[in-house]
Amino acid sequence: MENHTLPLELAREILLRLPVRSVLRFKCVCKSWHSLISAPQFGISHYDLAASPSYRVLIKSKDFLVHSIDIDARLFKQSSAVHFLCLPPPPPRPSDDFHYKYELLGSCRGLVFLCYQGDLILWNPSMGVHKRFPNFECDLTDEILYAFVYDTSTANYCLVLVGLDESENIESPSDERKAEILIFSFKTALYVPSKSIYFPYKCMGENFSAGALFSGAIHWSALYRESLLSPSSEDDQRTTGQVVSPKEEVISLTKKTDEVCFPHIGRAYHLLQHCTEPFRTEKPALAMDSTALRHLHFVFIPLMAPGHLLPMVDMAKLLAQRQVKVSIVTTPLNSIQFQASIDKEVRSGSPIQILNVQFPCAEAGLPEGCESIDTLPSMDLLNNFNTALDLLQQPLEELLEKQRPFPSCIIADKYLMCVTEVANKLNVPIIIFDGTSCFFLLCNHNLQKDKVYEAVSAAEKFLIPRIPHRIELKRSQLPGIFNPGTNLKLNARREKVMEVAEKSYGIVVNSFEELEAEYVKEYQRFSGHKVWCVGPVSLSNRDDIDKSLRSRRNLSYENEYVKWLDSWSPRSVIYVCFGSLNRAIPEQLIELGMGLEATKRPFIWVLRGAYGREEMEKWLLEDGFEERVKGRGLLIKGWAPQVLILSHTAIGVFVTHCGWNSTLEGICAGVPLVTFPLFAEQFLNEQLVVQVVKIGVSAGAESVVHLGEEHKSWVQVTRENVKDSIENVMGEGQEKEEIRERARKYADMARKAMEQGGSSYRNMCLLIDHIVHVKGLHKS
Amino acid sequence: MGERGEEWEAVMLRKAEEEESKAVKKVKLVTSDGVTMEVEISTVKEMETIQAFMNATDTDNSIIFPLPKVSSHILSRIMELMSGEYDQELVKRLSHEELKEICMVANYLNMKTLLHLTASAIANLIQNKSVEFVRHFFNIINDFTPEEEVQLRKTHEWAFEGVDED
Structure with missing residues (x-):
C-alpha cells in the first residue's frame, strides 16, 4: 500500500494475536492503540483467540x-x-x-x-x-x-x-x-x-x-x-x-x-x-x-480382526476413563498389538486390564500363531477360524467366572456367537458391538423384513424401503446375507449371527448421533433394540503417541511417513487404503494405480491383503510404476497408521473401501472421501457418505466381491473413473468446495460429540447408568 | 434399456458441464504502477472486496479491475503465496516491508486466510520487541506526553521487563 499508516482495524488484528504481556506493553505505542486495547470488547476477543496459554x-x-x-x-x-x-x-x-x-x-x-x-x-x-x-x-x-x-x-x-x-x-x-x-x-x-x-x-x-x-x-x-x-x-x-x-x-x-x-x-x-x-x-x-460404580465390571470381547479389535479397544479405554473397571479378553498374539496403549491408560489411572485366553489353533486345524483373520495364509481357512472361535466358549466361561468383581456386562463382537452362550450361563447381560453404522442397521433391518430385493435381478436398481432418504441400490451391491456367494457354511453362519444379535440386550455403535440422527432413532423404533452411539471412538487417541501406540505394527516407519507428509502443502495428498481385508483383484488395483498416476498429485497408497499379492508385486516390479511415481507416490506395503496419516494436514482426499472404521476415521479427519466399496456393508456405507452426509463422491464400483470368489470379479472402476472422482473432490469449483467444507464441519461435530457433554459422551454415561440399573434389578 | 438410457443421458450432461467449466474466465488486475496482470477468476474468489464488486456487475470474459493501492511487486508476491497454498516457509522469506504491505493489502481486499497468516507473522515478529521498535516498524508517531508515558509504563511495569534488543 502506498501510504504507510496502519489502519486501526489491522492493528487490532495483529494485537489480538499477541500475548497479554506484549499487548500491555504496546498500550504505550500511541493514544489510539491505548484506547483500542483498553476497550472491554478487545479483552473478550483476545481471550477467545488466545492460542498459547501460560500458567502463573x-x-x-x-x-x-x-x-x-x-x-x-x-x-x-x-x-x-x-x-x-x-x-x-x-x-x-x-x-x-x-x-x-x-x-x-x-x-x-x-x-x-x-x-x-x-x-x-x-x-x-x-x-x-x-x-x-x-x-x-x-x-x-x-x-x-x-x-x-x-x-x-x-x-x-x-x-x-x-x-x-x-x-x-x-x-x-x-x-x-x-x-x-x-x-x-x-x-x-x-x-x-x-x-x-x-x-x-x-x-x-x-x-x-x-x-x-x-x-x-x-x-x-x-x-x-x-x-x-x-x-x-x-x-x-x-x-x-x-x-x-x-x-x-x-x-x-x-x-x-x-x-x-x-x-x-x-x-x-x-x-x-x-x-x-x-x-x-x-x-x-x-x-x-x-x-455402584465400584461394583461394576465391563468385559469386552473383540473379534480377532484389526477392523473389529481396534474400535473395541478404544471403546474399552473410554469406558475405563470413567473409573469403571474394564477387562479386554483376547489372545496373547492379539494383545501384543495394543498392550502399550493399555499400559499408558493404566499409568494415567484407568482401571483397565487385558485378560488372555489361548486360541485353539491346533484343535481347529489352523497353523500355529494364526490368531487373527488378517494373518490367515488363505481365506480358505475362514471356516476353520470360525470353528476356533466357537471352541473359545469353555475357556471364556472358566476365565470370566473367576473375575472379581463378577462381570456386570459383556460387550462382545456380533460375530462371536459363543459369547451369548457364555453370558446366558453366567447370567450376565450381553451387549453386541456392531462395527457398522445405524444407517446400515436400519437398511439391513428393513431389507430383512421386506425382502424387496428378491423380486429384482442382480443388476437392477431398487429402492430401500422405509428409510428417511431415497437410496437406490443394485442387488449385486448388497451385503452377503442378501446376496449370498457359494460358501454355504459361511452363509449359514451369517444367518446365525443375525439371530444372536436379535436376542442381545442392546447394541453399542461406533458412530455419533449428529451424523445420522434420523437413522439412530428409526432403527431403535423399528427394531426395538437399545442403541448407544458412543463414537467415533478413534478420537480417544488424542495425541500422536496415542495414534501410533494404537497398534504396534510398523512403528519404525511412522516418523518417516509424517516427515514425507510434512514436505507437501496442506490438503494436497491423496491417501488410498482398502482396509485390512482387501479383496480387490490385481487387475483392479493396477487400474487404480494408473488412475493415481494420472492425477499427477502426490499420494500414499496402502497395499495389503491376501488375494493376489504375488501378482501385484510382480506388476509393481515389472511395470516400473514405482519408479515413475518416485518422489510423489509413497507405497506402504502392510499395515499403515491410518489415524495418524489422516490427521496430517497434507491429506486432501481419502480413497476408501468404505469399511465403517475407515469411513469414520475419514470423517473425523475432515477430509472428503472417494468411495470404492468392495464387499459386506460397504456399498451401503458409500450411500451414507455420498447421499446422506454428502461428503464424498463414488468411484463407481458396481458389485460386491465375494469372499473366495475374487477370481469372478472384473475391473469395475477404470483409471479414468479414479482420476475423475478424485478431481471431483480435490479440484476447483463451488460444488467441490462445498463438499470439502461439509467434511470439515462433520469432523467438528464428531469431535464435539466425544467431548464432555457431547452426545457420545452422554451416551456412554447412559450405558453405565443402564447397567447399574440392570444390576439392581437382578439383585432384587 | 431404461437404465442404459439414463446412464447415457447422465454422461452427456456431465460432458456438457465439463466443456463449460473449461472455458476459464480471466480477470485483469491493474496495479498502482500501471502493470496489468491477468489472473484466473478462481484467484479473485478469495479477494472478497473485488468479489463483491463483481457480483454487482455482469460477469463476462473481460473484466478489468483497477487496484490503485497495490503495486505489481506486492501483487505478484500475493499470487506466489496463494499458489503455494499459503506456505509458512514462503511467509518467512518475505522482508519486513513486504510482510507489512501484504498484510495491509489483505485487509484492503478482505482476504481472510492471507490476513490471518500475515497478521500472525507480524505478531510473532513484534511480540518480544520494545515499544520504540513497534512505533518505528509501523511508522507510528508517539502522541503521549513524556509524563503520560512514564505513568503508563509504571502501571504495567512487568510487561516491560526482558524485551529483546532493538
Missing part, C-alpha cells in the same frame, strides 16, 4: 503485594519469569480494621477471586482492574467448601458454595449427611440455591476448602470414610461420586489463562468429585453413586 503461580508476599511466577519458564532463569503485582486498593473501612488482609481464594480464566473482610473481589491482575461485590451473606453453616468457576454455557463466573450440616451426627455409619449448595452468579450478583446433595465425606479443614473445575466437574479434596457409605439405591438423585486420586498430590489448576493461582497444593487422601455442575440443572444428572 501467585504467591501473596506482603499484605498488598503478590509474586507472580511463570511456571513454564525453567528455573526462573528468564528475567520475566518473576515479577510483583499490586493487589487492588483495600475498600474503605472504619479505621480500626487496618489489620484485615486480602485472601486469595481461587482463579479461573485469568481472573483471580479475592476476599477482603467478607467482600468478594474479582481481580484481573494482567489489566490491573477489579470489581467488588456486596458483603458475603448467606445462611450456610460454618463448614463450607467453595469453588470459583466459569460456566461456559452461560458465559458467567460463579461462586459455588457447599455448606455442610454440622448438627447431624456424622459418626453414625447409617447416617446420610446432607450438604446445601448455593451459587453466587457474578453476572447478576445474586445467590441461587441448588438442590442439596448426599455428602458422606469429612472436610480436611480450611486449607482444603477450595475446589477447582477440571474435567467438567468441580473437585474438592476431602476425607472419605469407608463406614459412611451406604448401599446405593437407584432412584435418588445423588450427585456425588468418589474416585481414587491417581496422584497423591492434587493441584488445582485452570487452563487457558494468562494468570492463574494455585488455590492450594496439598496431600489429598481421596479426591472428592462433584460430578454434575450444579449450575447446569437443565442437563440430566448423569452421575452415579460411587458404590
Whole structure:
C-alpha cells in the first residue's frame, strides 16, 4: 500500500494475536492503540483467540503485594519469569480494621477471586482492574467448601458454595449427611440455591476448602470414610461420586489463562468429585453413586480382526476413563498389538486390564500363531477360524467366572456367537458391538423384513424401503446375507449371527448421533433394540503417541511417513487404503494405480491383503510404476497408521473401501472421501457418505466381491473413473468446495460429540447408568 | 434399456458441464504502477472486496479491475503465496516491508486466510520487541506526553521487563 499508516482495524488484528504481556506493553505505542486495547470488547476477543496459554503461580508476599511466577519458564532463569503485582486498593473501612488482609481464594480464566473482610473481589491482575461485590451473606453453616468457576454455557463466573450440616451426627455409619449448595452468579450478583446433595465425606479443614473445575466437574479434596457409605439405591438423585486420586498430590489448576493461582497444593487422601455442575440443572444428572460404580465390571470381547479389535479397544479405554473397571479378553498374539496403549491408560489411572485366553489353533486345524483373520495364509481357512472361535466358549466361561468383581456386562463382537452362550450361563447381560453404522442397521433391518430385493435381478436398481432418504441400490451391491456367494457354511453362519444379535440386550455403535440422527432413532423404533452411539471412538487417541501406540505394527516407519507428509502443502495428498481385508483383484488395483498416476498429485497408497499379492508385486516390479511415481507416490506395503496419516494436514482426499472404521476415521479427519466399496456393508456405507452426509463422491464400483470368489470379479472402476472422482473432490469449483467444507464441519461435530457433554459422551454415561440399573434389578 | 438410457443421458450432461467449466474466465488486475496482470477468476474468489464488486456487475470474459493501492511487486508476491497454498516457509522469506504491505493489502481486499497468516507473522515478529521498535516498524508517531508515558509504563511495569534488543 502506498501510504504507510496502519489502519486501526489491522492493528487490532495483529494485537489480538499477541500475548497479554506484549499487548500491555504496546498500550504505550500511541493514544489510539491505548484506547483500542483498553476497550472491554478487545479483552473478550483476545481471550477467545488466545492460542498459547501460560500458567502463573501467585504467591501473596506482603499484605498488598503478590509474586507472580511463570511456571513454564525453567528455573526462573528468564528475567520475566518473576515479577510483583499490586493487589487492588483495600475498600474503605472504619479505621480500626487496618489489620484485615486480602485472601486469595481461587482463579479461573485469568481472573483471580479475592476476599477482603467478607467482600468478594474479582481481580484481573494482567489489566490491573477489579470489581467488588456486596458483603458475603448467606445462611450456610460454618463448614463450607467453595469453588470459583466459569460456566461456559452461560458465559458467567460463579461462586459455588457447599455448606455442610454440622448438627447431624456424622459418626453414625447409617447416617446420610446432607450438604446445601448455593451459587453466587457474578453476572447478576445474586445467590441461587441448588438442590442439596448426599455428602458422606469429612472436610480436611480450611486449607482444603477450595475446589477447582477440571474435567467438567468441580473437585474438592476431602476425607472419605469407608463406614459412611451406604448401599446405593437407584432412584435418588445423588450427585456425588468418589474416585481414587491417581496422584497423591492434587493441584488445582485452570487452563487457558494468562494468570492463574494455585488455590492450594496439598496431600489429598481421596479426591472428592462433584460430578454434575450444579449450575447446569437443565442437563440430566448423569452421575452415579460411587458404590455402584465400584461394583461394576465391563468385559469386552473383540473379534480377532484389526477392523473389529481396534474400535473395541478404544471403546474399552473410554469406558475405563470413567473409573469403571474394564477387562479386554483376547489372545496373547492379539494383545501384543495394543498392550502399550493399555499400559499408558493404566499409568494415567484407568482401571483397565487385558485378560488372555489361548486360541485353539491346533484343535481347529489352523497353523500355529494364526490368531487373527488378517494373518490367515488363505481365506480358505475362514471356516476353520470360525470353528476356533466357537471352541473359545469353555475357556471364556472358566476365565470370566473367576473375575472379581463378577462381570456386570459383556460387550462382545456380533460375530462371536459363543459369547451369548457364555453370558446366558453366567447370567450376565450381553451387549453386541456392531462395527457398522445405524444407517446400515436400519437398511439391513428393513431389507430383512421386506425382502424387496428378491423380486429384482442382480443388476437392477431398487429402492430401500422405509428409510428417511431415497437410496437406490443394485442387488449385486448388497451385503452377503442378501446376496449370498457359494460358501454355504459361511452363509449359514451369517444367518446365525443375525439371530444372536436379535436376542442381545442392546447394541453399542461406533458412530455419533449428529451424523445420522434420523437413522439412530428409526432403527431403535423399528427394531426395538437399545442403541448407544458412543463414537467415533478413534478420537480417544488424542495425541500422536496415542495414534501410533494404537497398534504396534510398523512403528519404525511412522516418523518417516509424517516427515514425507510434512514436505507437501496442506490438503494436497491423496491417501488410498482398502482396509485390512482387501479383496480387490490385481487387475483392479493396477487400474487404480494408473488412475493415481494420472492425477499427477502426490499420494500414499496402502497395499495389503491376501488375494493376489504375488501378482501385484510382480506388476509393481515389472511395470516400473514405482519408479515413475518416485518422489510423489509413497507405497506402504502392510499395515499403515491410518489415524495418524489422516490427521496430517497434507491429506486432501481419502480413497476408501468404505469399511465403517475407515469411513469414520475419514470423517473425523475432515477430509472428503472417494468411495470404492468392495464387499459386506460397504456399498451401503458409500450411500451414507455420498447421499446422506454428502461428503464424498463414488468411484463407481458396481458389485460386491465375494469372499473366495475374487477370481469372478472384473475391473469395475477404470483409471479414468479414479482420476475423475478424485478431481471431483480435490479440484476447483463451488460444488467441490462445498463438499470439502461439509467434511470439515462433520469432523467438528464428531469431535464435539466425544467431548464432555457431547452426545457420545452422554451416551456412554447412559450405558453405565443402564447397567447399574440392570444390576439392581437382578439383585432384587 | 431404461437404465442404459439414463446412464447415457447422465454422461452427456456431465460432458456438457465439463466443456463449460473449461472455458476459464480471466480477470485483469491493474496495479498502482500501471502493470496489468491477468489472473484466473478462481484467484479473485478469495479477494472478497473485488468479489463483491463483481457480483454487482455482469460477469463476462473481460473484466478489468483497477487496484490503485497495490503495486505489481506486492501483487505478484500475493499470487506466489496463494499458489503455494499459503506456505509458512514462503511467509518467512518475505522482508519486513513486504510482510507489512501484504498484510495491509489483505485487509484492503478482505482476504481472510492471507490476513490471518500475515497478521500472525507480524505478531510473532513484534511480540518480544520494545515499544520504540513497534512505533518505528509501523511508522507510528508517539502522541503521549513524556509524563503520560512514564505513568503508563509504571502501571504495567512487568510487561516491560526482558524485551529483546532493538
